[in-house]
Amino acid sequence: MKKVRVGIVGAGGYGGCGAVELLTRHPGAEVAVLVDTQDVGRPMSEMYPHLNGFCDMVIKSPDDPDMPKDLDVVLFATPDGVGQKGAPFWLENGTKVVDYSGDFRFNDADTYKGYASRIGRTQEHASPQLLSESVYGLAELHRDEIRKSRLVGNPGCFAVSCILGLTPALAERIIEPDSIICDAKTGISGAGKNPKPTWHFPARYETMNAYKISGHQHVYEIERELSRVAGRDITITFTPHAIPLCRGILSTIYADLKPGLTAKTIEEAYRGFYNKDAFVRVFGPDKPQMSVYMRGTNFCNLSINVDERTNKLIVVSLIDNLVKGQAGSAVQNLNLMCGLDETEGLMHPGIYP
Amino acid sequence: MKKVRVGIVGAGGYGGCGAVELLTRHPGAEVAVLVDTQDVGRPMSEMYPHLNGFCDMVIKSPDDPDMPKDLDVVLFATPDGVGQKGAPFWLENGTKVVDYSGDFRFNDADTYKGYASRIGRTQEHASPQLLSESVYGLAELHRDEIRKSRLVGNPGCFAVSCILGLTPALAERIIEPDSIICDAKTGISGAGKNPKPTWHFPARYETMNAYKISGHQHVYEIERELSRVAGRDITITFTPHAIPLCRGILSTIYADLKPGLTAKTIEEAYRGFYNKDAFVRVFGPDKPQMSVYMRGTNFCNLSINVDERTNKLIVVSLIDNLVKGQAGSAVQNLNLMCGLDETEGLMHPGIYP
Amino acid sequence: MKKVRVGIVGAGGYGGCGAVELLTRHPGAEVAVLVDTQDVGRPMSEMYPHLNGFCDMVIKSPDDPDMPKDLDVVLFATPDGVGQKGAPFWLENGTKVVDYSGDFRFNDADTYKGYASRIGRTQEHASPQLLSESVYGLAELHRDEIRKSRLVGNPGCFAVSCILGLTPALAERIIEPDSIICDAKTGISGAGKNPKPTWHFPARYETMNAYKISGHQHVYEIERELSRVAGRDITITFTPHAIPLCRGILSTIYADLKPGLTAKTIEEAYRGFYNKDAFVRVFGPDKPQMSVYMRGTNFCNLSINVDERTNKLIVVSLIDNLVKGQAGSAVQNLNLMCGLDETEGLMHPGIYP
Amino acid sequence: MKKVRVGIVGAGGYGGCGAVELLTRHPGAEVAVLVDTQDVGRPMSEMYPHLNGFCDMVIKSPDDPDMPKDLDVVLFATPDGVGQKGAPFWLENGTKVVDYSGDFRFNDADTYKGYASRIGRTQEHASPQLLSESVYGLAELHRDEIRKSRLVGNPGCFAVSCILGLTPALAERIIEPDSIICDAKTGISGAGKNPKPTWHFPARYETMNAYKISGHQHVYEIERELSRVAGRDITITFTPHAIPLCRGILSTIYADLKPGLTAKTIEEAYRGFYNKDAFVRVFGPDKPQMSVYMRGTNFCNLSINVDERTNKLIVVSLIDNLVKGQAGSAVQNLNLMCGLDETEGLMHPGIYP
DSSP states (O other): OOOEEEEEETTTSHHHHHHHHHHHTOSSEEEEEEEOSSSTTSBHHHHSGGGTTTOOOBEEOTTOSOOOSOOSEEEEOOOTTTHHHHHHHHHHTTOEEEEOSGGGSSSSHHHHHHHHHHTTOOSOOSOGGGTTTOEEOOHHHHHHHHHHOSEEEOOOHHHHHHHHHHHHHHHTTOBOGGGOEEEEEEOGGGGOSSOOGGGBHHHHTTOOEEOSTTTOTHHHHHHHHHHHHHTSOOOOEEEEEEOSSSSOEEEEEEEEBOTTOOHHHHHHHHHHHTTTOTTEEEEOTTSOOOGGGGTTSOOEEEEEEEETTTTEEEEEEEEOTTIIIIIHHHHHHHHHHTTSOTTTTTOOOOOOO | OOOEEEEEETTTSHHHHHHHHHHHTOSSEEEEEEEOSSSTTSBHHHHSGGGTTTOOOBEEOTTOSOOOSOOSEEEEOOOTTTHHHHHHHHHHTTOEEEEOSGGGSSSSHHHHHHHHHHTTOOSOOSOGGGGGGOEEOOHHHHHHHHHHOSEEEOOOHHHHHHHHHHHHHHHTTOBOGGGOEEEEEEOGGGGOSSOOGGGBHHHHTTOOEEOSTTTOTHHHHHHHHHHHHHTSOOOOEEEEEEOSSSSOEEEEEEEEBOTTOOHHHHHHHHHHHTTTOTTEEEEOTTSOOOGGGGTTSOOEEEEEEEETTTTEEEEEEEEOTTIIIIIHHHHHHHHHHTTSOTTTTTOOOOOOO | OOOEEEEEETTTSHHHHHHHHHHHTOSSEEEEEEEOSSSTTSBHHHHSGGGTTTOOOBEEOTTOSOOOSOOSEEEEOOOTTTHHHHHHHHHHTTOEEEEOSGGGSSSSHHHHHHHHHHTTOOSOOSOGGGTTTOEEOOHHHHHHHHHHOSEEEOOOHHHHHHHHHHHHHHHTTOBOGGGOEEEEEEOGGGGOSSOOGGGBHHHHTTOOEEOSTTTOTHHHHHHHHHHHHHTSOOOOEEEEEEOSSSSOEEEEEEEEBOTTOOHHHHHHHHHHHTTTOTTEEEEOTTSOOOGGGGTTSOOEEEEEEEETTTTEEEEEEEEOTTIIIIIHHHHHHHHHHTTSOTTTTTOOOOOOO | OOOEEEEEETTTSHHHHHHHHHHHTOSSEEEEEEEOSSSTTSBHHHHSGGGTTTOOOBEEOTTOSOOOSOOSEEEEOOOTTTHHHHHHHHHHTTOEEEESSGGGSSSSHHHHHHHHHHTTOOSOOSOGGGTTTOEEOOHHHHHHHHHHOSEEEOOOHHHHHHHHHHHHHHHTTOBOGGGOEEEEEEOGGGGOSSOOGGGBHHHHTTOOEEOSTTTOTHHHHHHHHHHHHHTSOOOOEEEEEEOSSSSOEEEEEEEEBOTTOOHHHHHHHHHHHTTTOTTEEEEOTTSOOOGGGGTTSOOEEEEEEEETTTTEEEEEEEEOTTIIIIIHHHHHHHHHHTTSOTTTTTOOOOOOO
16 A cells, blocks of 8 residues: 655654654655755754664755655644745645644634744744644544644644643533643753753753743643633643653643542543543553653553542643654644554554663 | 761761761861661761761761760751650750651651651650650741750751742732642652662653652641641642652742732742841742752752732742751751851852753 | 564563563564563563553463463573573473573583673573573574574673674784773663662762773673684673663774774775674764664664774774663574564664654 | 952853852952853853852953952963963963963973864964963872962863873883773763753763764873873873763773782872872772762772783773863862962862762
């Protein structure tokens, strides 16, 4: 059977590299072209020597006149602002698009503007006409829409962990919607490939910190999704923390329980909610989870706890920020959009230790 | 001037080592005897070679008949259960005692029992007659009592960070007392010196996890202190997390704001509350803090933030768990108990990076 | 086609876990039974939660009467002394054996004794009759013998990196055999699963050290293999170092060059020597290599350098100590012994970063 | 007594910060001015918040007309090329100068040129007239000259560890001078403060590598010093490695032993050689040393080993690259140049773990 042909724009970043890694072992899809503005003309394995012999394809410039016209999907593994400019070209050629940034996570220009202001973007959206058809690419919540869509906005890494950790609690009316606090901890790979003083190895070696307190841009999409599920506007408290390890997000989520619920029924409600989702696994307090169990995989593990003394639900939601939080979700979306099995190329364990 | 003579029981653990490090550069106090049940007869610098030439004193057994009788203070840098047995001997000799464990953090046998049950201790307290006179060793809250006391229960590391982070908010009626959530992150040195599978280097390398969700024993003393300040019973939600670095506690503290307060006035209230405390420093949101700034020091830095969207106070409280969270507080208490300047031997910056 | 059925004795250690990970994605082989003396009756995924849903098989005791009789291969992922006792049982049943320890790396009882004394073993070998038929399991050097063998001694992790780094230089008469120095650096996972003070996370956090200077037990097999290749007795200087990361061995190998050679011809000699070896890759000084490129893979990358000022060959040899240095080599051997393609289940890149 | 007044040019880098840390607790010297081209007008503690309350002095521009004229010493904690331009101004004002870079490590323009070419500098030395009077700032070898000098070239970090590890062996005719190999491992703080892709936290997290094989610029000064001691030209093999920790250099040094020496006499020779050096400590093979023991201190620990099988001396030399390898040596030199006790402000242990 012919393999799905995938283009990756922004191939040289961690998000592009992650997609290449997954596609290298994907039985039903293959990398057809790699595009970036940096390192044009150099083989991917030169920048990422672990791909030596697995992906030696040369990076093309976005302006390269010799761009393949027969791609099934293009992944924009690019920062905000790139996909919204580049998507129309591919869509017009019949190529589907998954964008990693916030460019297509919102369905109208106004909402987008609200998001964009948080990251200091003042420009108008370059393709506002596409916003209404774009789908938020969290398969566990929008599987059917993604299947039918040609344009998907891949979710933010923190958003994946928080939305998956909270949706059953809101859908099943387990918690008070106004009481949500997400205390998120992320590995440093979430900062991407470009070096900055904050992410310099010696500056980051034995330290941790909270940052963007009450101002992280992912809050926007988390609140939008949670509000949709709850059927009312939801505002959350969200504090991200930078932790000195490479991969992993651990979000500790707190909310007030509605009356009359037991830990057991809540755990069952979560399990029931995700019983068709191959990548979400629900655990009780007897099976504590660590971020390393997710490393290199597309899983999201949820640990469901109840603090009876304060009547709180405490969900610990764990992902690999570069897989389920980025390239893994992109491949999961690609699978759905191209009629492949949702789990193809993604169903493997990580390595330990 | 004659130096204060200090004995350290449990010298071989990280808490004992930390006290030796601080006393080595302390102008007014000195190590007079080192006691432990392990490594008896070996010089301290053999177990801790960085102390070579600075502390080559030999470890004595607790049963050693030749124990100095002229000590001013003994630090019990020992696990729960040891100090409560050993304290009477020293007190009877006129030696003051600081105990690192929970043995003397509570003032009656019943309260102690409640604490002890959380750590699986079923034995009665060995010296219940001493509980009523023991003082909780957090100098910022109990300075005068510590000065007059001969028996101090040094606070737990998480407790130091959470109590210092919350006390002004409760004392100044800034927050709703029933809304407190402490999300604490600790470096692995908090686990002590003894190796366990959980703290094995490869098992801990690139991972983080929540543990003892709603069941950590430090909650007990945090709630006791906060209740005292608030003048009413307070129950908190507390989740500790293990983070793959060596030193540092970062507690992110959330609580609902009472109406009519601004970020500025809250910050000022905190600053006013601690204006006589050399080791607590208050910062606004413009000066984000990292745990490494505290490393090796007795400081507690507080970052005061307000989330106006959800009307929450968010305090980030940072300490070095082995200094302000353990040996540093012990030396601070020792200074107060022996009439030395509170900051003696403790007022130095750490190293960076 | 029927899959090769594999038993793993010592399944609960890192070496057993590594074999399970590789077999989980191996198209031609499968785990048939897991045996250990610890954690009997518990599913593998309870000790290694990252295997949840991939290997939930329950650990059997070695004494379990219900042991499958139809295994094709058993891997003894066990410490020295276990395989030599257990191997006869399996061999008599027609099951092939790969042993991870030093038990079957030597071909007579006397040589074994010399090795055993280095690790403090004084007992006689339990199955000396098997030693003459056992094969040293480094496929790049003994491929044909391994194919025909029913008993293979998997090589030591340091040995893999040093032997692969030196063999072409000796075989092609590039270096003076008496001048060899191996300065090896290893991640901490090489210490295995059991916690010890030396490998305690806080004790290991920001530190490095040389150990067993001129006394490491792997020297014995390195010298044996190098002597075989050189056709004369070779003695090497070997210093291992513990480095604070989890996976990876980097051996920096120094030797005096014979006259009349150029960097280019040496690099070509290495490339020629390994041109049929899928897992050994040779690079010149223009392509510096890092240990992370090998992480999770069965590759050994060799960086070939010449110091013209001192007329030295400097080879940097890199592996993942838990894959090519342990479980990967075991699976590579298993493939050869069972008539599978040598690279089956092993030909994939790692993840980065 | 009046304190020695110290200026620091390049205050904002790790080398400047390290000097400030040491001077903060120095009883006989004090920071008088901080100069840098970056962050002019900002207090030092803004860039380095751990210095809050200890050094809040504002950074001056090098062009600031209001530069103090009464300084006793200026430290140029600057990259190559800066000190050679700036030194004359201070020297003319009667201020002594210690330069951290290679600018004043060599005593004539030709030798300097050889060094400079290794780091890609093609410019002529800006102050060649000063080279003949400059002294190489390794106090253990040049104490008396440093005392009398007004211009000192602080040694390179690798050079400190290798020269101290080898000098007694050459001075006492213990080794064959042509057989020296230095395999050096360094923490990442040696790369300085400026972020680069190579030192980006995720890129460096679980990896190690050799670099500049046979081409590191410190080789030049190591060979010069060793040749001086040996009384003949010495060429060494030197391979640096980057290791994922922050502070620490561990150099493993190999050389062929001359005949007729025992491990014991060699150890004694080393001990004798350094018996007046407070910061160099000699250990036998029974006291293995780790880099963390040196962290934050000005010590250099030497572990002396003999491999009898190959007749090699193996010295493990350990320092903190930012202290004895940089700012600590600078303060040690400053003490000597200003008539203070050599160890003032430097004689303290580090912290552990």
